[in-house]
Every structure is written in C-alpha cells, then in structure tokens.
Amino acid sequence: MKPRILSLPCEASDAVQYFGRELAFEVDPVDLAQDLADGRTDGYVLVETRSPGAYAEAHLPGAICLPYREMTEESTRDLDRNLVYVCYCESIYCNAATQGAYRLARLGFTVKRLSGGITTWLAHGYPTEAG
Known part of the structure; x- marks a missing residue:
C-alpha cells in the first residue's frame, strides 16, 4: 500500500507551474526587509489591511492603512x-x-501578499512603525 502522501501523482512540470504561480503572488519577509534596508522601495506600496487601530499599534515601515473592508472604487481612486x-x-x-x-x-x-504577515515580520526582528 502506498503512503497517503503519494496517493496522487506529482509531475515536476505541474509543480513548476503551481509553485511558480504561487511565488508570483507572494512576497517573502526576508526579501522585503532587504529591499527596505537597501532603499529599494520604488514600484510597490505596503498595505496594512487590518483595522486603523492595528495599524496605529504597529505597521511595516512606510505602509499605508487601507482596511480590506473599506476597499472600494472611491477609497482607492487616488492609488497609482x-x-x-x-x-x-x-x-x-x-x-x-x-x-x-x-x-x-x-x-x-x-x-501580492506578504507571507506570514506582521507576526512573521516581528519574529524575524524587523522594525515596525507606530502611530
């Protein structure tokens, strides 16, 4: 009897396609921290999607506060x-x-989405801002 984890075939070409798509939409905290440390901030904006209260307590450096529940045509009209x-x-x-x-x-x-959120960011010891 095959182990359960091998019950479905996994072709290398399928894995390349699957994981490539996943990586296209994810940002690693280590890579982001390195970009911020190197001053490479052109081309993207960090978005805190929780509440304004959570943002005020701690947020990633340079992030904007835009709670997901408030994202509308109107609230995003000035975004680039x-x-x-x-x-x-x-x-x-x-x-x-x-x-x-x-x-x-x-x-x-x-x-894109930051892998692990602010919890993983803090676990790595990366800086945050408040207010």
Whole structure:
C-alpha cells in the first residue's frame, strides 16, 4: 500500500507551474526587509489591511492603512495603478491580506501578499512603525 502522501501523482512540470504561480503572488519577509534596508522601495506600496487601530499599534515601515473592508472604487481612486500593492495582515491565521489582495485585484490593481504577515515580520526582528 502506498503512503497517503503519494496517493496522487506529482509531475515536476505541474509543480513548476503551481509553485511558480504561487511565488508570483507572494512576497517573502526576508526579501522585503532587504529591499527596505537597501532603499529599494520604488514600484510597490505596503498595505496594512487590518483595522486603523492595528495599524496605529504597529505597521511595516512606510505602509499605508487601507482596511480590506473599506476597499472600494472611491477609497482607492487616488492609488497609482502602475504600482504593485503588497498586502499584509496579522499572520497566517488571518485572511485580511488575502481579502485585501482580492478586493484590490477586482478593482484592477496588481497585488501580492506578504507571507506570514506582521507576526512573521516581528519574529524575524524587523522594525515596525507606530502611530
């Protein structure tokens, strides 16, 4: 009897396609921290998708506060559609970043999601801002 984890075939070409698509929409905290440390901030905007209260407590450096529940044509009309919007939330147990990325994408924006959220960011010891 085959192990359960081998019950479905996994072809290398399928894996390349699957994981390539996943990586196209995810940002690693280590890569983001390095970009910020190197001053490479052109082309993207960090978006805190939780509440204004969560944003005030701690947010990633330079992030804007745009709670996913408030994302509409009206609330996003002044955003630059030539930029990539990197959404983040609390952690892997929160889907506010996914909700935000989905809503922004439906509004025609290019989006990515920060893996692990601010919890993973803090676990790596990276800086945050408050206020």
